[in-house]
Amino acid sequence: MQRDIFTEEHEGFRDLVARFVADEVVPHHDEWERDGLVPRELWTKAGALGLLCTDVPTEYGGGGVADFRYNVIVTEELAKVGASGVGFPLHNDVIVPYFLAHATEEQKRRWFPPMASGEVITAIAMTEPGTGSDLASMSTTAIRQDDGSYLLNGAKTFITNGIQADLVIVCAKTDPTSTHGGISLLVVERGMEGFERGRKLDKIGMHAQDTAELFFTDVRVPADNLLGQEGHGFVYLMQALPQERLGIGIAAIAGAKAAFDATLAYCKEREAFGRPIGSFQHSRFTLAELHTKITIGQQFADRCTMLHNEGQLSVEDAAMAKWWLTDLLGEVVDAGVQLHGGYGYMREYPIARAYVDARVQRIYGGTNEIMKEIIGRTLGV
Ligand SMILES: Cc1cc2nc3c(=O)[nH]c(=O)nc-3n(C[C@H](O)[C@H](O)[C@H](O)COP(=O)(O)OP(=O)(O)OC[C@H]3O[C@@H](n4cnc5c(N)ncnc54)[C@H](O)[C@@H]3O)c2cc1C
Numbered sequence: 001m002q003r004d005i006f007t008e009e010h011e012g013f014r015d016l017v018a019r020f021v022a023d024e025v026v027p028h029h030d031e032w033e034r035d036g037l038v039p040r041e042l043w044t045k046a047g048a049l050g051l052l053c054t055d056v057p058t059e060y061g062g063g064g065v066a067d068f069r070y071n072v073i074v075t076e077e078l079a080k081v082g083a084s085g086v087g088f089p090l091h092n093d094v095i096v097p098y099f100l101a102h103a104t105e106e107q108k109r110r111w112f113p114p115m116a117s118g119e120v121i122t123a124i125a126m127t128e129p130g131t132g133s134d135l136a137s138m139s140t141t142a143i144r145q146d147d148g149s150y151l152l153n154g155a156k157t158f159i160t161n162g163i164q165a166d167l168v169i170v171c172a173k174t175d176p177t178s179t180h181g182g183i184s185l186l187v188v189e190r191g192m193e194g195f196e197r198g199r200k201l202d203k204i205g206m207h208a209q210d211t212a213e214l215f216f217t218d219v220r221v222p223a224d225n226l227l228g229q230e231g232h233g234f235v236y237l238m239q240a241l242p243q244e245r246l247g248i249g250i251a252a253i254a255g256a257k258a259a260f261d262a263t264l265a266y267c268k269e270r271e272a273f274g275r276p277i278g279s280f281q282h283s284r285f286t287l288a289e290l291h292t293k294i295t296i297g298q299q300f301a302d303r304c305t306m307l308h309n310e311g312q313l314s315v316e317d318a319a320m321a322k323w324w325l326t327d328l329l330g331e332v333v334d335a336g337v338q339l340h341g342g343y344g345y346m347r348e349y350p351i352a353r354a355y356v357d358a359r360v361q362r363i364y365g366g367t368n369e370i371m372k373e374i375i376g377r378t379l380g381v
Pocket of ligand 1: 123124125127130131132133134161203206363365366367368369373
């Protein structure tokens with residue numbers, strides 16, 4: 001089924017991104033998986049081409065086009081080739097919206113230009129060793145001092161772009177006596193005294209993605225680095241999470257399509273009992289079912305993208321996209337490994353990597369169980 005949400009301009013941008021990914025990402029991704037990091041130069045090359053911060057106004061160095069379809073294209077082109085280590089979607093889809101919505105004029109002038117050029121890499125730190133789903137229970141504190149600055153103490157874990165990040169939005173309690181109302185967002189910068197990074201975490205997949213623990217010990221964060229209003233952090237998170245979740249759903253459906261295409265090609269070429277394995281009825285039915293679900297999922301993802309562009313994407317729509325599309329990805333990669341037989345278990349085959357890289361998508365950005373809680377609540381049950 002044809003997709004109909006992109007114009008010629010989008011397709012031109014897609015060609016640019018696809019060429020960048022083919023030239024600058026694909027030949028090196030294996031090496032980055034061994035290193036556990038993507039080099040910073042990739043970020044500045046992407047920035048120079050205009051692949052970062054497409055929706056940031058041009059006066060701050062961005063692309064100046066508030067159209068989520070450009071974010072979708074970057075995410076899709078990376079997901080298509082399994083470039084799970086490249087943290088642009090987090091930077092573009094997750095971090096930028098906080099700055100667009102809540103940064104002061106001075107903060108925008110200070111931070112957007114290097115974010116758009118790729119000189120500054122960003123991260124967001126919500127999760128703590130003791131709490132992830134239940135964000136309101138976080139224990140990191142940022143206590144206001146007499147001079148207006150904040151004294152930040154606590155630890156965060158599983159932070160994407162954690163080792164390389166130059167700016168980290170840290171969620172902390174400015175009023176530890178309150179739950180939701182006590183959370184604020186503080187921008188912590190590389191080099192601030194007391195800000196330490198822990199080990200690069202040893203994940204089962206997404207080996208090129210830099211995921212780290214962060215520690216804050218008496219870090220003095222100037223009042224100028226408060227993002228938005230004190231105590232409004234929880235509301236800001238709830239406002240921004242639907243875009244993050246839609247982005248995860250979009251990466252999932254693009255990854256599912258790529259895994260399906262690789263599996264289909266394999267099923268046509270591999271023979272058993274004198275015939276292509278795809279011609280066995282079980283394989284054909286499996287492929288037919290996955291193809292149908294991917295087609296339906298893509299239409300839903302595209303509709304969500306357009307609703308989001310119109311400011312109409314509801315919290316439950318985004319939750320549906322996140323859980324259903326990441327679950328579908330899990331189903332596709334699992335069937336893909338099975339249809340590849342023993343080769344599906346070998347890392348040299350893209351389906352094997354897709355299998356391990358996919359697993360976390362049902363966990364981060366809010367687990368799929370939490371997504372169902374959100375949807376269930378809207379049903380009045
Ligand atoms: C690779 C990776 C990258 C990540 N990147 C980031 C990042 O950049 N920034 C960041 O802040 N975090 C990040 N995370 C953290 C991620 O968002 C959390 O791991 C996730 O939200 C789950 O939190 P948790 O691990 O504490 O699990 P828990 O909250 O302890 O959940 C454990 C289990 O209990 C279930 N559960 C919990 N509460 C409920 C409930 N009310 N109803 C039903 N079931 C429930 C969960 O669904 C899950 O199955 C990342 C994680 C990984 C693995």
